[in-house]
Amino acid sequence: MNQELIPYLTFEDTKAALEYYKHVFGATDIFRESPTAKQAAEMAFNDDVDLENMTMSGHFKILDKEIWCADSFLGKPVVSSLISLMFKVNLDDSDAVAEMENLYKRAVDSEEVKVIVTFEKKSSGNRYGQFVDKYGITWIFNAVRND
Known part of the structure; x- marks a missing residue:
C-alpha cells in the first residue's frame, strides 16, 4: 500500500x-x-x-x-499547542543533519520563532531541538541513530 x-x-x-x-x-x-x-x-x-x-x-x-x-473558510482558525511537526533524520547522515541544523539556525536567527529546546547533542547522543513559529506550530528537529 x-x-x-x-x-x-x-x-x-x-x-x-x-x-x-x-x-x-x-x-x-x-x-x-x-x-x-x-x-x-x-x-x-x-x-x-x-x-x-x-x-x-x-x-x-x-x-x-x-x-x-x-x-480557514469556517471562521478564524484557533491556534493549538497540540500541533507539532517533526523532522527526523539519521544522525549518521551528515548532509541531512547539516540541512536540519541550517534550517533550525535560519529560523532562530530570524528572531521570528520562540526556541523551546536548543538544537544540540543530548545525553542520549542524539541531537534534538524545537521551536514554535508565529502561527503556534511546534517544529521538532530530531537527529537519531538508526540501530
Missing part, C-alpha cells in the same frame, strides 16, 4: 503565511491558488470578498517535505 501522510495547515491569511515560511524557513516549491468565482458562489462568500487574496489551496516544501495549506 502506497500512502503518504501530509501535514495540512489552515491559516487566516495563507498568502502571508507562505511569505513567512519562505522568509523564515526558506520554503521552496511554493504554490497558491485563489478560489474561483464559482467556488466562491458555492461557498456563499460575500460579493465584496477579494478572491485574489484568499487561498483555496496551497503548498510548499521545507527540507524537501511537502506541506499543504489553505485559508
Whole structure:
C-alpha cells in the first residue's frame, strides 16, 4: 500500500503565511491558488470578498517535505499547542543533519520563532531541538541513530 501522510495547515491569511515560511524557513516549491468565482458562489462568500487574496489551496516544501495549506473558510482558525511537526533524520547522515541544523539556525536567527529546546547533542547522543513559529506550530528537529 502506497500512502503518504501530509501535514495540512489552515491559516487566516495563507498568502502571508507562505511569505513567512519562505522568509523564515526558506520554503521552496511554493504554490497558491485563489478560489474561483464559482467556488466562491458555492461557498456563499460575500460579493465584496477579494478572491485574489484568499487561498483555496496551497503548498510548499521545507527540507524537501511537502506541506499543504489553505485559508480557514469556517471562521478564524484557533491556534493549538497540540500541533507539532517533526523532522527526523539519521544522525549518521551528515548532509541531512547539516540541512536540519541550517534550517533550525535560519529560523532562530530570524528572531521570528520562540526556541523551546536548543538544537544540540543530548545525553542520549542524539541531537534534538524545537521551536514554535508565529502561527503556534511546534517544529521538532530530531537527529537519531538508526540501530
